[in-house]
Amino acid sequence: MQKSILIIGACGQIGTELTMVLRAKYGNDSVVASDIREGSENLVRSGPFELLDATNYAAIEDVVMHYEIEEVYLMAAMLSATAEKFPMRAWNLNMNSLFNVLNLAKEKKIGKIFWPSSIAVFGPNTPKEQTPQHTLMEPSTVYGISKQSGERWCEYYHKKFGVDVRSVRYPGLISWKTLPGGGTTDYAVEIYHKALENGAYDCFLAEGTKLPMMYMDDAIRATISLMDADTNKLTIRSSYNLGAISFAPEEIAQSIQNHIPAFKVSYKPDFRQDIADSWPSSIDDSKAQKDWGWQPEFNLEKTTREMLENLKK
Numbered sequence: 402m403q404k405s406i407l408i409i410g411a412c413g414q415i416g417t418e419l420t421m422v423l424r425a426k427y428g429n430d431s432v433v434a435s436d437i438r439e440g441s442e443n444l445v446r447s448g449p450f451e452l453l454d455a456t457n458y459a460a461i462e463d464v465v466m467h468y469e470i471e472e473v474y475l476m477a478a479m480l481s482a483t484a485e486k487f488p489m490r491a492w493n494l495n496m497n498s499l500f501n502v503l504n505l506a507k508e509k510k511i512g513k514i515f516w517p518s519s520i521a522v523f524g525p526n527t528p529k530e531q532t533p534q535h536t537l538m539e540p541s542t543v544y545g546i547s548k549q550s551g552e553r554w555c556e557y558y559h560k561k562f563g564v565d566v567r568s569v570r571y572p573g574l575i576s577w578k579t580l581p582g583g584g585t586t587d588y589a590v591e592i593y594h595k596a597l598e599n600g601a602y603d604c605f606l607a608e609g610t611k612l613p614m615m616y617m618d619d620a621i622r623a624t625i626s627l628m629d630a631d632t633n634k635l636t637i638r639s640s641y642n643l644g645a646i647s648f649a650p651e652e653i654a655q656s657i658q659n660h661i662p663a664f665k666v667s668y669k670p671d672f673r674q675d676i677a678d679s680w681p682s683s684i685d686d687s688k689a690q691k692d693w694g695w696q697p698e699f700n701l702e703k704t705t706r707e708m709l710e711n712l713k714k
């Protein structure tokens with residue numbers, strides 16, 4: 402099936418892989434990648450690419466009209482750790498970019514939106530284990546507040562204006578193709594790079610900090626499955642809980658030591674510890690399983706094998 406797709410924030414950790422998977426699925430010319438800066442050569446050269454500021458409504462509208470875009474994946478965002486340093490910039494980027502695409506859909510200029518939320522919508526008073534879909538949410542970070550507000554707006558635009566917006570609450574994402582930037586869960590990517598480069602890693606989170614995580618292939622599959630799902634089956638228009646694996650730094654370290662026995666980890670928690678402490682340890686994603694058949698395929702061992710094999714190359 403042919404359709405015209407725009408990815409905003411295509412050069413980031415998720416956007417880079419999502420663009421290539423969607424190009425393989427729908428054809429290179431059907432998937433327009435855009436970002437505020439150029440990304441990898443492969444991404445920029447393999448199909449249409451536009452320099453685009455996600456906060457500029459007129460610029461997005463121009464691209465949408467020019468390419469006759471039907472679906473938008475809005476992947477541009479400032480993540481948790483950076484957002485604590487630049488609260489107003491984070492709020493402006495995370496909220497204005499969302500309003501831009503919601504309003505384009507309200508005006509029927511685009512048909513369907515994917516917008517990523519995060520486990521950061523939960524806060525210190527949320528039940529930590531098997532965090533339910535519907536529960537107490539009092540996020541204590543700038544990023545979490547923006548994502549929770551975004552969820553409310555998505556649901557509102559769906560109910561009030563019939564906007565077809567779909568979303569998941571991503572856990573920490575682990576990938577080898579593109580580095581994450583400015584998140585609290587970034588340690589779970591850095592640790593593999595450092596294990597191979599130096600045989601040692603200074604972890605910025607403390608032992609015992611168990612967080613929900615996911616290998617990127619699972620995250621991309623979840624995103625596309627949700628976008629392909631029958632609209633009548635979707636019961637959540639804020640954002641779906643999405644789970645895969647949960648581990649603490651010493652557990653990922655152990656899984657690396659199974660391959661690199663001499664690998665050493667030390668723990669030097671910094672300001673990101675408070676952010677991590679406010680987030681869940683594991684996620685109940687039964688709604689996503691029931692509504693659109695979500696099932697993860699990567700456990701920690703499989704993730705570690707993939708990461709080490711690919712990074713070694």
Ligand code: AKB
Nearest residue numbers: 480481519584585586
């Ligand atoms: C972050 O750490 O900020 C992100 C997230 C969990 O949304 N990876």
